[in-house]
Amino acid sequence: MSTVxxxxxxxxxAPHIAGATxxxxxxxxxDWGRCDLTFVELTEGTTVAGVFTKNVCCSTEVELGRxxxxxxxxxxxxxxxxxxxxxxxxxxxxxxxxxxxxxxxxLGCEPSxxxxxxxxxxxxxxxxxxxxxxxxxxxAAPECSWEDAAATIGTTDTFTKGAVATAMLGDKKVxxxxxxxxxxxxxxxxxxxxxxxxxxxxxxxxxLQQCLSAASDGTFNCITVDGDTSTSDTVLAFATGKAGNTPxxxxxxxxxxAFAAALHDVCRQLAHLVVRDGEGAQKFIEIAVTGAVSDxxxxxxxxxxxxxxxxxxAIAGEDxxxxxxxxxxxxxxxxxxxxxxxxxxxxxxxxxxxxxxxxYDEAPVAEHLRGQDVVIEIDLGLGDGCANVWxxxxxxxxxxxxxxxxx
Amino acid sequence: MSTVxxxxxxxxxAPHIAGATxxxxxxxxxDWGRCDLTFVELTEGTTVAGVFTKNVCCSTEVELGRxxxxxxxxxxxxxxxxxxxxxxxxxxxxxxxxxxxxxxxxLGCEPSxxxxxxxxxxxxxxxxxxxxxxxxxxxAAPECSWEDAAATIGTTDTFTKGAVATAMLGDKKVxxxxxxxxxxxxxxxxxxxxxxxxxxxxxxxxxLQQCLSAASDGTFNCITVDGDTSTSDTVLAFATGKAGNTPxxxxxxxxxxAFAAALHDVCRQLAHLVVRDGEGAQKFIEIAVTGAVSDxxxxxxxxxxxxxxxxxxAIAGEDxxxxxxxxxxxxxxxxxxxxxxxxxxxxxxxxxxxxxxxxYDEAPVAEHLRGQDVVIEIDLGLGDGCANVWxxxxxxxxxxxxxxxxx
Numbered sequence: 141m142s143t144v145x146x147x148x149x150x151x152x153x154a155p156h157i158a159g160a161t162x163x164x165x166x167x168x169x170x171d172w173g174r175c176d177l178t179f180v181e182l183t184e185g186t187t188v189a190g191v192f193t194k195n196v197c198c199s200t201e202v203e204l205g206r207x208x209x210x211x212x213x214x215x216x217x218x219x220x221x222x223x224x225x226x227x228x229x230x231x232x233x234x235x236x237x238x239x240x241x242x243x244x245x246x247l248g249c250e251p252s253x254x255x256x257x258x259x260x261x262x263x264x265x266x267x268x269x270x271x272x273x274x275x276x277x278x279x280a281a282p283e284c285s286w287e288d289a290a291a292t293i294g295t296t297d298t299f300t301k302g303a304v305a306t307a308m309l310g311d312k313k314v315x316x317x318x319x320x321x322x323x324x325x326x327x328x329x330x331x332x333x334x335x336x337x338x339x340x341x342x343x344x345x346x347x348l349q350q351c352l353s354a355a356s357d358g359t360f361n362c363i364t365v366d367g368d369t370s371t372s373d374t375v376l377a378f379a380t381g382k383a384g385n386t387p388x389x390x391x392x393x394x395x396x397x398a399f400a401a402a403l404h405d406v407c408r409q410l411a412h413l414v415v416r417d418g419e420g421a422q423k424f425i426e427i428a429v430t431g432a433v434s435d436x437x438x439x440x441x442x443x444x445x446x447x448x449x450x451x452x453x454a455i456a457g458e459d460x461x462x463x464x465x466x467x468x469x470x471x472x473x474x475x476x477x478x479x480x481x482x483x484x485x486x487x488x489x490x491x492x493x494x495x496x497x498x499x500y501d502e503a504p505v506a507e508h509l510r511g512q513d514v515v516i517e518i519d520l521g522l523g524d525g526c527a528n529v530w531x532x533x534x535x536x537x538x539x540x541x542x543x544x545x546x547x
Numbered sequence: 548m549s550t551v552x553x554x555x556x557x558x559x560x561a562p563h564i565a566g567a568t569x570x571x572x573x574x575x576x577x578d579w580g581r582c583d584l585t586f587v588e589l590t591e592g593t594t595v596a597g598v599f600t601k602n603v604c605c606s607t608e609v610e611l612g613r614x615x616x617x618x619x620x621x622x623x624x625x626x627x628x629x630x631x632x633x634x635x636x637x638x639x640x641x642x643x644x645x646x647x648x649x650x651x652x653x654l655g656c657e658p659s660x661x662x663x664x665x666x667x668x669x670x671x672x673x674x675x676x677x678x679x680x681x682x683x684x685x686x687a688a689p690e691c692s693w694e695d696a697a698a699t700i701g702t703t704d705t706f707t708k709g710a711v712a713t714a715m716l717g718d719k720k721v722x723x724x725x726x727x728x729x730x731x732x733x734x735x736x737x738x739x740x741x742x743x744x745x746x747x748x749x750x751x752x753x754x755l756q757q758c759l760s761a762a763s764d765g766t767f768n769c770i771t772v773d774g775d776t777s778t779s780d781t782v783l784a785f786a787t788g789k790a791g792n793t794p795x796x797x798x799x800x801x802x803x804x805a806f807a808a809a810l811h812d813v814c815r816q817l818a819h820l821v822v823r824d825g826e827g828a829q830k831f832i833e834i835a836v837t838g839a840v841s842d843x844x845x846x847x848x849x850x851x852x853x854x855x856x857x858x859x860x861a862i863a864g865e866d867x868x869x870x871x872x873x874x875x876x877x878x879x880x881x882x883x884x885x886x887x888x889x890x891x892x893x894x895x896x897x898x899x900x901x902x903x904x905x906x907y908d909e910a911p912v913a914e915h916l917r918g919q920d921v922v923i924e925i926d927l928g929l930g931d932g933c934a935n936v937w938x939x940x941x942x943x944x945x946x947x948x949x950x951x952x953x954x
Binding site: 448481 | 633
């Protein structure tokens with residue numbers, strides 16, 4: 141791992157999830173002295189939901205995963221680190237199908253019950269022999285911790301990322317553990333955000349999908365490091381059902397709201413961790429948009445600001461340059477009225493209703509911008525739509541990681 | 548001016564344009580020892596066309612300019628450098644209207660015949676007293692060269708930018724001179740691309756607008772430095788009619804094609820000059836997209852690649868990272884098929900039909916990437932749509948200019 145991000149947070153205490161058993165091994169996809177193959181065995185009856193990259197040049201793993209989640213069943217997750225298997229044509233697809241077949245034979249399940257993700261260098265087909273030997277090794281490996289699993293799915297991440305939440309479904313307590321990897325579209329090779337949530341709750345697959353899609357919209361789809369979208373981005377949620385609750389199938393079921401809230405909480409934590417490991421990040425930036433014509437419009441405005449290199453460099457320079465925020469709002473393509481627009485930093489308005497505040501006091505703003513956690517408030521003054529979006533600043537570190545390198 | 552861009556080119560020999568008289572003066576909008584007010588007097592009968600930023604938080608100057616070009620007549624251009632007058636509410640509008648009134652009284656024309664642009668710091672209303680005194684001074688100033696005018700409209704530009712073209716309309720030679728300022732959404736304050744083309748050709752305003760809109764689509768709308776869009780971007784074309792040609796009103800008129808081509812040529816030269824002065828630019832990058840379902844789709848794919856921080860940092864690092872190009876194509880939201888996609892650099896294919904080339908020779912690509920002018924070829928393999936898009940690399944210089952500064 142490179143120098144740990146200054147925004148890193150420790151891995152949480154992550155308990156065992158009944159019905160989900162992680163193991164790790166070394167397949168040697170790259171010439172590195174670390175485990176790079178993660179295998180999570182899931183009990184019979186485990187349901188699954190997933191959200192995937194919208195990048196049309198997606199990997200075979202994503203194409204297959206989209207088809208598999210429709211079936212709603214899962215018995216295993218395999219994550220290869222060090223080779224993304226993207227842009228590798230039919231040979232890449234053969235490699236994934238070989239993994240699915242080998243795991244299915246081992247567990248006595250359908251190949252479609254085996255979910256595969258790969259992350260790392262692109263354009264090189266995943267070596268089938270290394271995958272085969274790696275799986276043989278991982279089948280024989282002891283159960284590992286979630287922290288070990290989270291470390292093993294990582295590539296250029298500078299710290300290991302996990303999140304935990306619990307919810308009461310009637311008198312049954314259920315636990316959710318999430319792990320994630322990603323830090324921008326990671327250099328030196330194109331990389332990826334991969335996130336996995338495991339819970340012992342019993343949740344029907346369509347409802348799990350409904351909850352995961354909603355949670356992703358407000359979390360993973362509200363973060364950006366550089367506006368670039370990996371060809372392999374994947375978030376999967378697995379529910380083993382071992383907690384013994386009455387299975388959740390709709391929001392009318394007792395505890396369904398609590399479960400959805402816990403899932404949203406885990407996704408939000410994981411999403412923030414990815415931003416905190418953003419390439420070169422020195423500051424964690426929240427963009428809080430209110431007064432938009434709709435929540436979706438607010439999200440788009442927030443992302444336009446979050447993706448603006450000029451806003452991100454201004455925050456890196458601790459410069460309360462609200463003019464750049466105005467510019468980014470204006471280019472979002474969403475309804476906005478210059479003369480109703482207000483911009484603030486950390487609770488202090490710099491401009492209201494389209495004009496700089498006459499009594500604007502920059503001292504508290506300057507103090508706020510010197511911190512690690514920065515909030516930019518944007519009120520559009522048009523409606524009730526709101527959204528929070530998260531990003532990091534754009535620094536010399538980003539350039540060094542992505543440009544000062546020759547493949 | 549800061550250190551001159553390594554991609555700078557000299558200002559061309561720009562002849563006098565009959566009917567267009569540039570003058571410069573010092574209004575003192577900023578505390579700098581240079582002229583900052585440009586005034587171009589235009590002969591009676593001059594027609595005008597314009598294209599403006601799509602940023603909805605646009606400046607008063609842009610709002611008024613959009614209304615004025617519809618009338619098609621111009622007698623003067625005023626450009627204020629050092630203060631963009633954006634986000635300044637009614638006081639900003641008053642300042643512009645005062646300038647229009649003062650020039651109209653001086654020339655004996657309508658205020659709507661006077662076009663005003665401003666560029667520089669935002670959020671500070673243009674000081675009316677400085678503008679008034681500056682105009683008094685410029686009315687009395689001698690005619691200056693186009694190079695002096697180009698230097699005076701600049702703010703953080705590192706070199707002075709102009710372009711010249713000629714066309715034969717029957718037996719009449721017409722000349723076009725263009726000047727432009729801009730180098731990204733220029734720091735330390737939000738800045739702007741302003742471009743002006745002056746010609747002695749006689750061109751009806753609607754046809755001039757048609758030619759300028761078409762030329763802008765393939766030139767100014769095909770460049771990007773950081774994806775950020777100024778609130779003040781403006782391109783205006785003025786035709787004085789002094790060359791004595793039969794006025795052009797449609798493409799059926801003799802010489803109309805030649806004029807349109809010359810206007811396109813000037814716009815292309817000016818657009819490239821803006822990229823060559825991109826903040827921190829070390830390399831000029833052309834992205835040549837072919838095989839798209841339409842030209843517009845090709846342009847969008849090209850801009851997605853040109854705006855990708857990962858592609859721009861890869862070129863800065865002289866890294867033939869075609870995987871990042873694949874990623875950027877995939878996220879463009881345009882029709883693309885991974886298995887038909889081909890990527891090349893400077894005429895050498897790295898990947899064809901969705902797979903890395905078995906006999907890919909990186910030596911000529913590495914040689915190409917070491918140069919100042921880099922071409923990325925993208926063939927989508929779907930249709931006949933094509934477009935060229937231009938940008939610069941993303942370097943430590945960009946971060947230094949935009950982040951290592953406190954306002």
